[in-house]
Amino acid sequence: MATLSEIQTWLDDRLATLLTEYDVPGAAVAVSLRGEVIDTAAGVLSLATGVDATADSVFQVGSITKVWTATLVMQLVDEGLVKLDAPVRDYVPGFVVADEAAAAAMTVRQLLNHTAGFEGDIFIDTGNGDDCVEKYVAQLAGVTQLFAPGEMFSYNNAAFSVLGRLVELARNKPFAQCLRDHLVSPLGLTHVANDANEAILHRAAVGHIKPAPDADLAPAPVWSLMRSMAPAGAMLAMRPRDLVAFAQLHLDAGKAPDGTEVVSPSSVAAMQGRQVELPPLGMMGDAWGLGWEIFDWSGRTVIGHDGGTIGQGAFLRIVPEQELSVALLTNGGNLIGLYEQVVGHVLRELAGIAMPPLPTPPAEREPLLDATRYAGTYTCDVADITVSQDADGRVWLDHTPKGEIAELGGKPDPVELVRLDGDTLIALEPQHGMHQLQAFIGDDGSGRALYLHSGRAMRRADGAPADPAQ
Structure with a gap:
């Protein structure tokens, strides 16, 4: 097995070259092994400005925010303010979707493990006020129910905005303040931004997209999605060192570095437990917990989450057995190729885990004589x-x-x-x-x-x- 210092040397030597190879403008990486952390960065934060990326630069973490939201919910469970198998309406009285019976029956657990069953990619901008999440949840009244609650897995962004509203109602303050008061501050994190107004106080990455399939990468026209989707991952940004510090909370049975219990050991364990099995879906896990993706790699359990916003991509992988976590934050280009190289190397060298290759088309393809079932x-x-x-x-x-x-x-x-x-x-x-x-x-x-x-x-x-x- 490699040492952490050897991983630092490899990252310092290879990251810039890999960014060029995969056409990624900039990236930052942090690795934590039994509480010891290394980090590095390469490239630029924006192709328009040419400002160098540093290890302290903040990148959007996208849907990794969902694990933060889930942790806030589990704190409420610890305090006896929320029960996982109680109806969502017990805590969010105004919650409705188009199917009244489904809305009435849906539980907090089903929101957390993506089995709620209503259409989840609902992007509605309800403004930047502190009431934006409240307004967003009210707009779900006409959303289609795809299947009965609990029937199967379907990734659901909207469900996490509903959970954000649950947290707001329980704490009687806006979601961003809940994040800061109940996670960011207790963990002593210093480079975390809830929105663009906070991100500008740091060196902040800008996302890059291709305006057309054959176009070159260019800075995205906007920095983030709408604030109403913040609990699902629309705008939270941080440096990778702070992201692995959050991961360490889930490796240390819910304790902050000073020993304070931020979330209970039982809630940490529940979040990492298998809740629903997934069909083979490529990048997604083999199962889902309460917020966490769960991967079965090399006979061991790896947990994590990915995040994608407007031209930014984030990857977090944790090996609980070895108290190892790795965070890769990027701002455009071939993110998957870079992820396979960087995260794959760290897991292989520090944990002996071979990330399974992503699916590829078979060399000998069976002809589809009749695609009526699919068309x-x-x-x-x-x-x-x-x-x-x-x-x-x-x-x-x-x-x-x-x-x-x-x-x-x-x-x-x-x-x-x-x-x-x-x-x-x-x-x-x-x-x-x-x-x-x-x-x-x-x-x-x-x-x-x-x-x-x-x-x-x-x-x-x-x-x-x-x-x-x-």
Whole structure:
């Protein structure tokens, strides 16, 4: 096994070269082993300004915020203010979705483990006031219920804004203040920003996107998503050293560096316990806990979460058995390729864990003679996806962004799909460093798949029954 100092040398020697290889403008890394931390950075925070990235630069962590939100909820569980299996409405009285029965039955646990069943990619800007999360939750009244609560996994951003509102009501203060009072301050973190106003006080990374599929990377037109989605990961930013300090809280049974119990050992254990198993989905874990993704790698358990915002990407992996955590924060480009190189090296050299390779199309492809089961349009609030088969028998996925997501970049080119296994198809060409999996599940009553699942379940729009119980 390598030493932590050897990992520091490798990162200092290799990170800049890897950024060039994977067309990533800038990145910062921190590694913690049994409480000892190293960090480094390379590249630039913005291609427009050329300001160097440093280890103290703050990058957005995106959906890794969900684990912070889950920790805030578990603190309330510890205090007896929340019960995981109680209805959400016990704590958020105004919570409604289009399906009244589902809204009434939905539990806090189902929000935390992504089994709530309502459409989750609901990006509504309700302003920058302290009441933005409250206003956002009120806007969910017309949101479609895709399946009965608890039936299966579907990644749900909106659920975590509802959890943010639960925390606000229990603490009687805005979500950002809850984060600072109950996690940032007790852990002694110094480089954490809740929004752009706080990020500007630090060296802050800017996201980079391609305005069109064949264009060069350019700084994103906006710094973050809307504040109403902050509990789901819209804007929280920090340096990687502070992110692994948060990870250490979950390695130290909920204790801060000064010994203060921030969250109970039982809640830490519950968050890391398997709640729901996932189908093979490429980058996503094998199971989900309460906030945490759970990976089964090299016969051991690894927990973590990823985050993606507008042109920024974040990766956190933790090996509880060896008290090891690694955080990689980036601002555009081939993030997956860089993640495989950097995080893969750290886990291999410090823990003897080989990250499994991401799925690739089979060398010998089984022809899809009839794609009727898969063909059709699947829809959600942010996109329509149409699957079709051409005259040569080739299967294509055409992705049409909608709403604010469409305004941030061009429409992607159609992607050819081939069979990987059973009803799981895989993109023939990689995008952003990986071949995306598309699992077709369920039955609409005529033999066609009811859902297209790539981590989020998208419901068939053409002729599917309206009742999620069917």
